[in-house]
Amino acid sequence: MTSQESQPPQQNRGRSLDAHLNRYAARTAGMTASEIRALFAVASRPEVVSLAGGMPNLSALPMDSLATEVARLVAEDGQVAFQYGSAQGVPELREQITEVMALEGIRAHPDDVVVTVGSQMALDTVTRIFCDPGDVVLAEAPSYVGALGSFSAYQAEVVHVAMDDDGLIPDALRAALEAVHSAGKRVKFLYTIPNFHNPAGVTMAVERRAEVLEICARHNVLVLEDNPYGLLGFDDQTYPALRSMDEENVVYLGSFSKTFAPGLRVGWALAPHAVREKLVLASESATLCPPTFNQLLVSRYLATHDWQGQVKTYREVYSERRDAMLSALEQYMPPGCTWTKPDGGFYVWLTVPEGVDTKAMLPRAVTQRVAYVSGTAFHGDGFGSRQMRLSFCYPTPERIHEGVRRLGTVLRDELELLATFGNVAQRPQLGSESPSPDTA
Ligand SMILES: Cc1ncc(COP(=O)(O)O)c(C=O)c1O
Numbered sequence: 519m520t521s522q523e524s525q526p527p528q529q530n531r532g533r534s535l536d537a538h539l540n541r542y543a544a545r546t547a548g549m550t551a552s553e554i555r556a557l558f559a560v561a562s563r564p565e566v567v568s569l570a571g572g573m574p575n576l577s578a579l580p581m582d583s584l585a586t587e588v589a590r591l592v593a594e595d596g597q598v599a600f601q602y603g604s605a606q607g608v609p610e611l612r613e614q615i616t617e618v619m620a621l622e623g624i625r626a627h628p629d630d631v632v633v634t635v636g637s638q639m640a641l642d643t644v645t646r647i648f649c650d651p652g653d654v655v656l657a658e659a660p661s662y663v664g665a666l667g668s669f670s671a672y673q674a675e676v677v678h679v680a681m682d683d684d685g686l687i688p689d690a691l692r693a694a695l696e697a698v699h700s701a702g703k704r705v706k707f708l709y710t711i712p713n714f715h716n717p718a719g720v721t722m723a724v725e726r727r728a729e730v731l732e733i734c735a736r737h738n739v740l741v742l743e744d745n746p747y748g749l750l751g752f753d754d755q756t757y758p759a760l761r762s763m764d765e766e767n768v769v770y771l772g773s774f775s776k777t778f779a780p781g782l783r784v785g786w787a788l789a790p791h792a793v794r795e796k797l798v799l800a801s802e803s804a805t806l807c808p809p810t811f812n813q814l815l816v817s818r819y820l821a822t823h824d825w826q827g828q829v830k831t832y833r834e835v836y837s838e839r840r841d842a843m844l845s846a847l848e849q850y851m852p853p854g855c856t857w858t859k860p861d862g863g864f865y866v867w868l869t870v871p872e873g874v875d876t877k878a879m880l881p882r883a884v885t886q887r888v889a890y891v892s893g894t895a896f897h898g899d900g901f902g903s904r905q906m907r908l909s910f911c912y913p914t915p916e917r918i919h920e921g922v923r924r925l926g927t928v929l930r931d932e933l934e935l936l937a938t939f940g941n942v943a944q945r946p947q948l949g950s951e952s953p954s955p956d957t958a
Contacts, residue, residue: 545651545671545672545673548671548672549670549671550670560884560889561884561889565887566889567887567888567889567913567917567918567920567921567924568888568889568909568912568913568921569843569888569889569890569908569909569913569918569921569922570889570891570907570909571909571912572716572865572911572912573780573911573912574775574776574779574780574832574911574912575832575835575836575839575911575912576779577835578828578835579779579828580823580828583823584819587818587819587823588815590818591814591815591818598810598814599810599811599815600810601810602806602807603807603808603810603813604807605798605799605801605802605806605807606633607631607633607634607786607808607813608633608810608813608814609628610817611784611813611814611816611817611820612628612629612631612633612786613628614820614821615631615633615772615786615788616628616631618820619759619761621749621756622745622748622749622757622758622759622762623758623759623762624759624761624762624770624788626761626788629791629794630788630789630790630791630794631786631787631788632786632787632789632794632797632798632801633784633785633786633808634785634786634787634801634808635783635805635809636773636775636780636783636785637746637771637772637775637785637786637787638664638668638785639783639785639801639804639805640785640786640797641665641744641771642668642671643787643797643800643804644707644769644771644787644797645668645669645672645674646672647797647800648706648707648740649672649673649674649706650673651672651673651674652673652675652703653703653704653705654674654675654676654677654698654704654706655669655674655675655676655677655705655706655707656676656678656679656691656694656695656698656705656707656708656709656739657677657678657679657708657710658678658679658685658709658710658711658718659678659679659680659681659897659901660718660893660902660905660907661678661709661711661896661897662711662717662744662896663717663891663895663896665709665744666896666897666898669709669898670898674706675703676898676899677694677697677698677705678694678897678898678901679694679708681715681718683720684720684721684722684723684726685710685715685720685722685723685726686710686712686730688726688729688730691708691730691734692733695733695737695739705737705739706739706740707739707740707741707742707769708734708739708740708741708742709744710722710730710742710743710744711744711745711747712727712743712745712757712759712760713747713748713751713757713862713863714747714748714750714751714860714861714863715863716746716747716863716864716865716907717867717891717893717896717907718858718865718867719858719859719860719866719867720858720860720867721757721860721862722757724757724758727757727758727763728763730760731760731763731764731767731768734767735764735767740767740768740769741760741764741767741768741769742768742769743760743761743768743769743770743771744771745770745771746771746772746773746775746776747776747862747863747864748772749777749829749833750776750777750832750833750836750863751833751861751862752833752836752840752861752862753861754830754833765790767790768790769788769789769790769793770788770789771785771786771787771788772785772786772788773785773786774816776832776864777825777828777832778816778825778828782815782816783809783812784808784809784812784813784816833862836862836863836864836910839910839911839913839914839918840860840866840910842910842915842918842919843866843908843910843918843922844857844859844866845919846918846919846923849922849923849926850922850923850925850927851925851929852871852926852929852930852933853871854870854871854872855868855869855870855929856868857869857908864909864910864911865907865908865909865910866907866908866910867893867905867906868890868905868906868907868908870904870905870906870929871904871933873933873936874904874929874932874933875903875904876890876893876894876903876905876906877892877894877903879928880892882928882931883924883928886924886927886928887924888922888924888925888928890906890907890908890925891907892905892906893905893907895907908922908925
């Protein structure tokens with residue numbers, strides 16, 4: 519028996535953990551659990567109204583006809599569906615994807631489409647092929663937490679660019695580019711979510727789009743356009759994609775997660791020809807190929823179902839929930855709060871009065887049975903503590919109303935304590951019996 523084997527198992531485990539920590543690559547330091555993931559365990563308790571998660575509402579999906587479609591796929595095409603496929607994705611699906619993108623003005627060739635495991639994988643792959651440690655990525659403030667996770671995993675530095683109700687501010691983009699250049703750093707791309715932004719709920723004004731593209735082209739900065747919500751505009755309006763205005767300098771990301779089903783994990787990247795080749799090589803090294811079965815199912819769904827009718831149904835469901843959230847906010851928010859009024863998508867961005875720290879307040883909100891995501895999760899630079907993201911996609915309108923009512927109470931209590939004792943973040947946490955969402 520070796521001396522190590524003779525040690526108590528608990529001690530051995532501690533030792534091997536230390537050994538692993540010493541072996542990890544430096545880049546893993548940037549891989550930490552997002553605030554959203556940490557929150558899931560607490561927020562998913564049934565008594566908590568979760569305005570935190572961004573899960574699509576699938577109750578409107580036609581499950582019976584999907585079951586028939588799955589059975590047909592197995593019976594008619596099983597040999598292909600259960601087999602490895604092309605690294606770039608199934609050709610007929612890539613063709614159909616070009617038709618989906620045409621709805622937002624994009625003209626593209628199926629050869630330039632790369633199917634990915636959700637658009638999250640496309641985000642990861644694009645970052646992998648473009649970013650060396652220390653390269654700068656420009657991103658809106660706030661920005662999608664999953665993208666920030668990818669940027670951090672590749673040790674890119676995120677520089678945020680301010681937005682207003684019309685999306686990214688072109689002057690702020692110019693200023694950010696100049697500041698980064700004069701610091702001697704290299705900007706690799708601008709990451710933007712132009713439509714129904716996650717988490718801000720705003721849409722980039724059409725007049726700004728050409729200006730943003732022109733600024734990026736002049737500074738030789740690629741644009742990474744992430745557009746999972748573009749077809750979910752509540753007044754049935756779509757906006758011209760940035761890619762429809764510039765075919766050379768934009769990598770466009772799309773997804774079936776919000777318009778069909780996220781569990782299938784089918785998304786895509788549309789890239790200029792030269793970039794597309796590298797993207798395929800990088801995806802191949804990560805997954806060999808995206809799941810053939812899921813791609814064929816999506817392809818059949820697009821060919822045989824009224825998928826645009828289904829997207830319309832989704833729009834109606836989410837629009838009703840958006841209305842429920844906005845009217846509850848009017849009714850219950852204390853003075854000094856402001857919020858965005860989204861025309862589509864899943865999210866409202868709420869700003870609370872000065873002095874309230876939404877991250878510090880979260881355990882107290884969960885104790886009061888309502889959850890949200892603190893704005894700090896959507897910034898790579900620690901900002902956002904006066905903001906929170908509220909999702910209206912998943913809970914029913916009644917639950918949304920109740921959740922916002924509870925949130926109003928939590929905020930009023932917080933403001934009262936703030937008026938009495940000063941900075942809330944400095945004093946001992948109330949409700950400390952509930953687990954901190956950061957450690958749950
Ligand atoms: C802005 C944005 N980009 C990308 C994704 C990832 O989507 P997918 O399910 O296609 O990986 C999401 C998911 O919430 C998102 O909101």
